[in-house]
Amino acid sequence: MKRYIFPAVRLTLVLIVVLAGLFPLFIAAVAKMAPGKGDxxxxxxxxxxxxxxxxxxxxxxxxxxxxxxxxxxxxxxxxxxxxxxxxxxxxxxxxxxxxxxxxxxxxxxxxxxxxxxxxxxxxxxxxxxxxxxxxxxxxxxxxxxxxxxxxxxxxxxxxxxxxxxxxxxxxxxxxxxxxxxxxxxxxx
Structure with missing residues (x-):
């Protein structure tokens, strides 16, 4: 059971960091370069x-x-x-x-x-x-x-x-x- 839970937890944490942290920051940075600076x-x-x-x-x-x-x-x-x-x-x-x-x-x-x-x-x-x-x-x-x-x-x-x-x-x-x-x- 540990063999499946720990990789799943690690994958979940990595995806949270990437999809809930890094990706929104990337989108915000791209928006700041657009006309109106994202606003x-x-x-x-x-x-x-x-x-x-x-x-x-x-x-x-x-x-x-x-x-x-x-x-x-x-x-x-x-x-x-x-x-x-x-x-x-x-x-x-x-x-x-x-x-x-x-x-x-x-x-x-x-x-x-x-x-x-x-x-x-x-x-x-x-x-x-x-x-x-x-x-x-x-x-x-x-x-x-x-x-x-x-x-x-x-x-x-x-x-x-x-x-x-x-x-x-x-x-x-x-x-x-x-x-x-x-x-x-x-x-x-």
Whole structure:
């Protein structure tokens, strides 16, 4: 029996040191070399922190581009989806409420033209980006609320659209916070 217990105990102690001590220290060291030094990349505007580059924020005023809905109200400490399936009655009610709200604020848009990402939350509930199509459908509302020509906003959206990584990986996207900061700057 001793022949099996002592090696098992030694192996357990070695794995505790490696996996609970050395590996977390290694990951922390790598994070300190990343942008934001492991604390997230803050977005500064006029000397003030206005948000984080990789965490979505809630925008509800008509003059702003609205973000993707969040199941956790954009709380990074509780990142999660709703875990409700596409046939769940509560989920369907929530999506319908989001559709109704969007249509009320965006007259002239048909229900079937609304990109799904504007009425469904992401898996993390913190997605900071939208597709160019999800931004473009909001341009008439933003232009009207700001008293600006839609063409100026379209040019700004095009300027803030990031293509796929290396030209092939992933979709094109627009960071909503950075776009909304640019909209405020453009209007001033």
């Amino acid at each position: 997230g990349v803050t977005v500064m505007h006029k000397g003030k922190v206005v948000g984080y580059a990789n965490i979505g924020q809630k925008f509800t005023e008509d003059k702003y581009c609205w973000s993707r809905p969040s199941a956790v109200d954009y709380n990074a400490a509780g990142s999660a989806g709703s875990n409700k399936g596409p046939s769940n009655p509560d989920y369907l009610k929530t999506v319908q409420e989001r559709i109704d709200t969007f249509l009320a604020h965006n007259p002239g848009v048909n229900k079937e033209d609304i990109p799904a990402e504007l009425v469904t939350a992401s898996g993390s509930g913190l997605d900071p980006d939208l597709s160019p199509a999800a931004v473009e459908i909001q341009i008439p509302r933003i232009a009207k609320a700001r008293g600006m020509a839609p063409e100026r906003i379209k040019a700004l959206v095009k300027e803030h659209t990031k293509g796929p990584l290396l030209g092939l990986l992933g979709p094109s996207k627009v960071n909503v916070l950075q776009l909304n900061i640019a909209l405020d700057d453009m209007q001033q």
